[in-house]
Amino acid sequence: MYRAVIFDFDGTVIDTEQHLFEIINQNLTKEGHEPVAIDFFRSNIGGRALPLHHHLMDLVGEARVLEIYHEHHTTAADLSLRPGVLELIQSLHQRHIPIGIASSSSRDNVKALVQKLDLEKYISVIKGREDVEEVKPAPDLYLAAVQALHFNPTHCLAIEDSIKGATAAINAGLDVIVNTNLMTEVSDFSDLPLIAQDIDLTTVMKTYFNG
Structure with a gap:
């Protein structure tokens, strides 16, 4: 036992992973960027997710990435x-x-x-x-x-x-x-x-x- x-x-x-995926793509779409592909997002699950982080940094910059993650963390408790x-x-x-x-x-x-x-x-x-x-x-x-x-x-x-x-x-x-x-x-x-x-x-x- x-x-x-x-x-x-x-x-x-x-289910924070689905939530993060949705938050990221809502923000990217709103700012005129292509959404993150689901297969690329899935490949980042479970670890440090550096490829995803670097991709977002290239698209919107560090300040916006931090804002997106802050939105994710502050709303995840509603899940x-x-x-x-x-x-x-x-x-x-x-x-x-x-x-x-x-x-x-x-x-x-x-x-x-x-x-x-x-x-x-x-x-x-x-x-x-x-x-x-x-x-x-x-x-x-x-x-x-x-x-x-x-x-x-x-x-x-x-x-x-x-x-x-x-x-x-x-x-x-x-x-x-x-x-x-x-x-x-x-x-x-x-x-x-x-x-x-x-x-x-x-x-x-x-x-x-x-x-």
């Missing part, structure tokens, strides 16, 4: 949690099973959203890009979260939505469930040794935590 669960955040807890996430988090909390978050995004941005979503009381550890040398698909974020929770990686279950994220967790020694979203559902996970994919998260307690 697993002793802790570590969630990815963007696209796993809330709903993904199906089954709250139920699973509450069930884990009731069983005193620690919960962590490992995200390639800024730790401060994740913390702010966790607070606005009223999840802070459930989360023991949040690790973001400031905490590691390399973000996903490197294993660093998961290793940092596991260390902070004081568990062996084999005792922790990761819940992810992307190939980069799942690869990071697997390389850190965790078992992984992947639940895709509109941005990652086209990805091919067949080369990754997942324990499950696209399952009802409300069944996780019964299947992996003895009830």
Whole structure:
């Protein structure tokens, strides 16, 4: 039985990836630029997204890029949690099973959203890009979260939505469930040794935590 669960955040807890895609393209279209192609956006999911960032910088400049990302972060708290996430988090909390978050995004941005979503009381550890040398698909974020929770990686279950994220967790020694979203559902996970994919998260307690 697993002793802790570590969630990815963007696209796993809330669908921030779809939201960012829409915010970017709304702003680009309004200013007369071609929208970002969905395949290019998808290729940036799960990691530091430098190609996307550089593309936006070339189009609109640093100040506008920062404004676009600020709009994204300030409106993302209005998004709903993904199906089954709250139920699973509450069930884990009731069983005193620690919960962590490992995200390639800024730790401060994740913390702010966790607070606005009223999840802070459930989360023991949040690790973001400031905490590691390399973000996903490197294993660093998961290793940092596991260390902070004081568990062996084999005792922790990761819940992810992307190939980069799942690869990071697997390389850190965790078992992984992947639940895709509109941005990652086209990805091919067949080369990754997942324990499950696209399952009802409300069944996780019964299947992996003895009830």
